[in-house]
Amino acid sequence: MDVMTMLYFLISFMIVAAVIAVEARDLLSAVLSVSAAGAGLSIVFLLLGAPDLAITQVVVEVLCLVILIRAVVTRKDVTVELRSNTFAVAAGLIFCALLCVVCLSAFSGLVPFGAPRMTMSNPYLLESFARTGAANAVMGVLLDFRAYDTLGEATVIFASIIGAYVLLRHVGRKPETGH
Amino acid sequence: MRGMTPIVKTVTSLVSAFILLYGIYIVLYGHLTPGGGFAGGVILACCFILLVLAFGRVFVGDVISERSPYVWDCVGALAFLAVALLGYYGGTFFHNVLAQPGNYRLLSGGTILPCNIAIGIKVAACLFGVFVVLSVFRARRHGPSEG
Numbered sequence A: 001m002d003v004m005t006m007l008y009f010l011i012s013f014m015i016v017a018a019v020i021a022v023e024a025r026d027l028l029s030a031v032l033s034v035s036a037a038g039a040g041l042s043i044v045f046l047l048l049g050a051p052d053l054a055i056t057q058v059v060v061e062v063l064c065l066v067i068l069i070r071a072v073v074t075r076k077d078v079t080v081e082l083r084s085n086t087f088a089v090a091a092g093l094i095f096c097a098l099l100c101v102v103c104l105s106a107f108s109g110l111v112p113f114g115a116p117r118m119t120m121s122n123p124y125l126l127e128s129f130a131r132t133g134a135a136n137a138v139m140g141v142l143l144d145f146r147a148y149d150t151l152g153e154a155t156v157i158f159a160s161i162i163g164a165y166v167l168l169r170h171v172g173r174k175p176e177t178g179h
Numbered sequence B: 001m002r003g004m005t006p007i008v009k010t011v012t013s014l015v016s017a018f019i020l021l022y023g024i025y026i027v028l029y030g031h032l033t034p035g036g037g038f039a040g041g042v043i044l045a046c047c048f049i050l051l052v053l054a055f056g057r058v059f060v061g062d063v064i065s066e067r068s069p070y071v072w073d074c075v076g077a078l079a080f081l082a083v084a085l086l087g088y089y090g091g092t093f094f095h096n097v098l099a100q101p102g103n104y105r106l107l108s109g110g111t112i113l114p115c116n117i118a119i120g121i122k123v124a125a126c127l128f129g130v131f132v133v134l135s136v137f138r139a140r141r142h143g144p145s146e147g
Helices: A003-023 A027-047 A051-072 A086-107 A122-132 A137-145 A147-168 B006-028 B037-055 B057-061 B068-089 B112-141
Strands: none
Touching: A003 A027, A027 A051, A051 B037, A051 B112, A122 A137, A137 A147, A137 B112, A147 B068, A147 B112, B006 B037, B006 B112, B037 B057, B037 B112, B068 B112
């Protein structure tokens, strides 16, 4: 099986998993479907020759699965039945079809898949090992040529995690009543 | 709170050291092989979470306090900033003052290695901290029998 067939198979698997994740009645099934979509994405990265991204994707996916199941999903969650709205479904389908048509006309103008016009990144790839000594060119770009961007990303993670600490702290929180 | 069955505890105690070693390897050799500070840090956080899940929060609480993730998070962020400021020694922000291109050694990447270590510490601490905070919150919401 060549790479493109595998890619189409994996992408359709991911779409099915995402639809199941949105539509599933049970919260646990939805979480597992999200993880299945993420695992498919990591295999896609591996097939396209991006092992750094594949490793990061698979470990983050495992961590997300553990945190979601352990700390979010509880047995006390109840599912509420919603009546299906005909107008909403019809509007959604119409907009999906419209998006497909627009995307098809837009994608026909792109460069062919797997052959990007690399004018800016070619010097990075050619000079990465000679100038930084990093045999892994991804790290050479991330932490040397574009290290300022990485500092910004680290700051974003830092700020979001500090926000999570503040929202979930128990110092200074009023004791809950009820339960 | 008390942890899981003896089977899970035994397997965890056998495996966790190797997971920790693999995470450290991914962090240290990020500039030579695929991986890097972020992926290695997430593996380290997964190892800590495995220990908490298998042995219970009380057992792990003797080794790692609830405050220490915040502290190590800040230490990692400041260390990354310190490496960035070290670049002024060579002229500009983030200048790679230690680079020795040409050999495939651990130190050949120059400042990439300290950057990876700082990011690894930061990511491991902050993701583990999120898990600790969420499980503490859940234990307080549902009573002390769980967690």
